Amino acid sequence: MHLLKVKGLSKHFGGIRALEDVSFGVKDGAIQSVIGPNGAGKTTLFNCLTGFLRPTKGSIVFREAEITGMPADRISRRGISRTFQNIRLFRDMSVIENVVVAQHPMIRSGLLQAVLRLSGFVREEREVREKAFEYLEFLGIETLAEKSAGSLAYGLQRKIEIARAMATGAPLILLDEPTAGMNPQETEEMMTIIRNLRNIGKTIILIEHDMKVVMGISDRIVVIDHGVKIAEGVAREIRNDPLVIEAYLGKELH
Numbered sequence: 429m430h431l432l433k434v435k436g437l438s439k440h441f442g443g444i445r446a447l448e449d450v451s452f453g454v455k456d457g458a459i460q461s462v463i464g465p466n467g468a469g470k471t472t473l474f475n476c477l478t479g480f481l482r483p484t485k486g487s488i489v490f491r492e493a494e495i496t497g498m499p500a501d502r503i504s505r506r507g508i509s510r511t512f513q514n515i516r517l518f519r520d521m522s523v524i525e526n527v528v529v530a531q532h533p534m535i536r537s538g539l540l541q542a543v544l545r546l547s548g549f550v551r552e553e554r555e556v557r558e559k560a561f562e563y564l565e566f567l568g569i570e571t572l573a574e575k576s577a578g579s580l581a582y583g584l585q586r587k588i589e590i591a592r593a594m595a596t597g598a599p600l601i602l603l604d605e606p607t608a609g610m611n612p613q614e615t616e617e618m619m620t621i622i623r624n625l626r627n628i629g630k631t632i633i634l635i636e637h638d639m640k641v642v643m644g645i646s647d648r649i650v651v652i653d654h655g656v657k658i659a660e661g662v663a664r665e666i667r668n669d670p671l672v673i674e675a676y677l678g679k680e681l682h
Contacts (some may be wrong), residue, residue: 431456431600431631432477432508437486439472439655446472447655450486454600454648459622459632463666464652465675470635473652477633478510479503490512490600511589511597513605513635519578521587523569526577527560530595550663556607564590566628567621583614590621591669601625603634607641619645642668651675 430453440599441546446669453467454460462470475481477488479500488496495503518526520663564570567587572580577588586606593601605617615638622632624646643663651659651666653675659666666672 429456429459430454431491431672432633433487433489433502434489435474437473437476437488438484439476439481440484441468441550444512447476447652448481448656450657452650452657452660454631454633456599457629457631458647459625459626459634459645461634461653462635463639463642463649468652468675469655470652471604474510474604474635478508478602484670500568504594504596504598508597508600508602509593510602510653511586511593511604511606513608514674515582515589517577517585517588517592519576521577522574523577524557524560524564524573526588527563527595528536528592530592531556531559531597555637555656560591560595563594566624567591571612583610583617586610586618587621590625594625599629600631600633603632603636605635605637607636607638610655613617615641643644 432454434453437447437450438445450473462473470587472481476483477521479498479502482497485631486496487494490506490508493506494505498506518529523530561570561573564573565599567590569584569587569591572584577585580588590603592658603622607618610618624632625632645661648660648662650657650667651669651672658671658675661669
């Protein structure tokens with residue numbers, strides 16, 4: 429069953445066609461990569477899927493419901509979460525506070541309960557913090573819970589972003605360049621994390637430039653060039669596709 433279906437998606441900025449008639453589906457529980465040269469339209473695609481941009485035309489269906497053009501907060505509540513190419517943490521807050529904040533839309537207690545510190549709010553606040561710690565444990569960074577997020581190395585900040593995406597409870601997580609700037613060991617760790625996310629029932633779409641990562645973990649791969657989908661398939665098919673090879677200027681796709 430397809431968790432997400434994209435049909436004829438286009439996004440134009442004046443005369444610039446950043447996306448043109450892109451269609452694909454993502455099966456529940458899959459790891460699906462979106463690849464393409466720089467400027468191909470990959471982040472524009474993510475921004476349309478998550479409500480940061482309104483598509484010019486086309487359809488986005490998530491869990492059998494139309495979400496095309498919905499604002500980002502509504503799409504997030506529907507169950508799509510994301511990380512960003514440029515890390516967006518609250519740098520002066522602790523690691524665990526960053527993850528707690530991501531859960532606030534799910535908190536049922538009202539402002540009055542919070543101000544008066546009523547028992548229901550206190551209990552819910554404790555549960556949210558415990559849940560945040562579980563996400564940090566899942567990613568192996570629980571010992572950093574009280575550290576300032578901005579003081580940590582780049583690779584660790586990437587893990588905090590993923591913990592925040594998990595904290596929304598979303599079944600679909602979009603990862604934008606999750607291994608960018610990482611050394612080989614950190615990259616291997618991130619590949620393990622992505623597989624583990626799938627193992628706990630998450631569906632993953634990732635934008636990634638590292639072909640070793642893409643070919644190593646993807647169930648399916650969508651290739652975009654100049655805003656147009658030029659190929660879709662499993663790793664073996666993509667590796668040998670003439671249009672893909674041409675788009676990457678003859679680079680070998682491992």
